[in-house]
Amino acid sequence: MSSPKIPRKRIDALIAEQGDRQRRVFRVMAGNRAVWVKYGEKNYRNWGQRLLGQIASLPLRRMSLARQRVYTEVTRLRALRRAGFNVPEVVAIGPDYVALEDMGETLDSILRADTGSERVRGLVSQAATLLAQLHTVGQWHGAARVRNFVVLDGAMGMIDFEDPVSGLPHLYNRVMDLFMLTLSLTRRAPEGKLTLLALEAYGRLRSPWDFRIAGLLLLPVYLLLRPMLPWLGEDGWQITMCLGTLYADALTGWFGWLIGRPLGD
Numbered sequence: 390m391s392s393p394k395i396p397r398k399r400i401d402a403l404i405a406e407q408g409d410r411q412r413r414v415f416r417v418m419a420g421n422r423a424v425w426v427k428y429g430e431k432n433y434r435n436w437g438q439r440l441l442g443q444i445a446s447l448p449l450r451r452m453s454l455a456r457q458r459v460y461t462e463v464t465r466l467r468a469l470r471r472a473g474f475n476v477p478e479v480v481a482i483g484p485d486y487v488a489l490e491d492m493g494e495t496l497d498s499i500l501r502a503d504t505g506s507e508r509v510r511g512l513v514s515q516a517a518t519l520l521a522q523l524h525t526v527g528q529w530h531g532a533a534r535v536r537n538f539v540v541l542d543g544a545m546g547m548i549d550f551e552d553p554v555s556g557l558p559h560l561y562n563r564v565m566d567l568f569m570l571t572l573s574l575t576r577r578a579p580e581g582k583l584t585l586l587a588l589e590a591y592g593r594l595r596s597p598w599d600f601r602i603a604g605l606l607l608l609p610v611y612l613l614l615r616p617m618l619p620w621l622g623e624d625g626w627q628i629t630m631c632l633g634t635l636y637a638d639a640l641t642g643w644f645g646w647l648i649g650r651p652l653g654d
Contacts, residue, residue, distance in 0.1 A: 395419055400426070400481040400488045416491070423491035424480050427462070427551065429455030455485045458551040462487050465550040472526060474519075475546035492548055493541025500535060500577040510586060513574065515545040517587035520566060521594035523547075529562035534573040564603045567591065568631075575631040584634045607632055 403417040404426055414427045459482065466489075469476045477489035496516055503509050516538040523530060530537070530547060537549040574584045592600065611632040614621065618629055 395422075395424065395480050395488070397481045397483060400424070400483065404486075425477075425489045425491060426486055427459075427489065428486045429458040429551070430485070457553050459483075459485060459487050461553045462551040469528065469547075469550070472528070474523065475544055476550070477546075477548055489548075491541075492539040492546050494539065495536050495548075496538040496540065496545075497534070497536035497573070497577070499540065500574075500583075504578040504583060510583070512540060512545065513583050513587050514590040517570065517590035518594065519545050519547065520570060521591045524563050524566070524599070525594055527559070529559065530566045530569075531562060533566040533570045535570070535577060536573070560602065561606075563599065564606050567599070567603055568607060571635060572628060572631045575634065576627050579627070579630060581630065581634040584631060588635070604636065607635070611636065 399419065400417075403419060403424070407417040408426060409415045410428075413430065414425060417424050417426060463479055463482060466476050466479055470478065475492075477492050479487060480490055481488040496512060499509060499512065516535070519538070520530065520533055530550070531552040532549050537547060539546045539548055570587060571584045574587055575581065578584070588600075611629065614625055614629045615633070618626065621629065
């Protein structure tokens with residue numbers, strides 16, 4: 390059931406009263422109702438992210454980048470809600486922001502406190518299954534990190550659909566979704582058990598070809614980074630460990646995938 394909309398003038402007033410414009414995303418309270426305000430401007434971490442963002446946003450070039458992200462988020466959220474996915478409801482739309490309903494606690498915040506309980510294992514499986522369901526209907530996330538999976542009243546949902554990735558091939562989007570989810574899990578649980586659990590849950594709904602294609606596209610990165618493991622910084626080490634879990638090992642796991650076994654023993 391949809392929640393009541395809040396007039397944009399009311400959201401503007403709440404932003405003026407409670408908003409923190411030093412941040413791009415912040416929460417305001419409309420009575421006892423939490424609303425998240427997201428502005429469209431975004432700082433990219435490096436030139437590679439900026440280049441991909443520019444390429445992906447070419448179909449929307451008539452708009453400013455900030456407005457593109459608002460448009461993309463609203464359009465995708467409405468489409469995903471119509472398709473039955475648990476994503477935020479759009480509460481209000483401003484010229485350069487979107488206001489969204491609160492969706493509960495992020496999976497990332499849960500993993501910061503606990504990575505070993507049965508509850509956490511169940512939530513990780515739910516997140517991977519939800520991503521597989523998204524891919525099964527021809528959709529993608531675009532930022533499928535654990536911080537963008539949320540839990541409210543036991544139900545798993547997804548947030549953050551602002552990146553305009555429609556200009557990129559669906560195959561690329563699918564592979565990057567899987568990689569971002571497994572990498573973010575590896576960062577919270579470096580031993581790889583949650584990463585493997587997510588891959589198993591994802592693989593129950595998806596074809597083994599998803600793993601083979603991901604393996605083919607990501608193998609050069611793994612082969613480049615693996616010999617340099619002793620000299621890599623934290624990010625490089627985590628990427629290598631994530632891909633190592635993905636392949637099980639550089640030979641046996643890869644060969645197993647190639648002949649049709651989704652995961653190495």
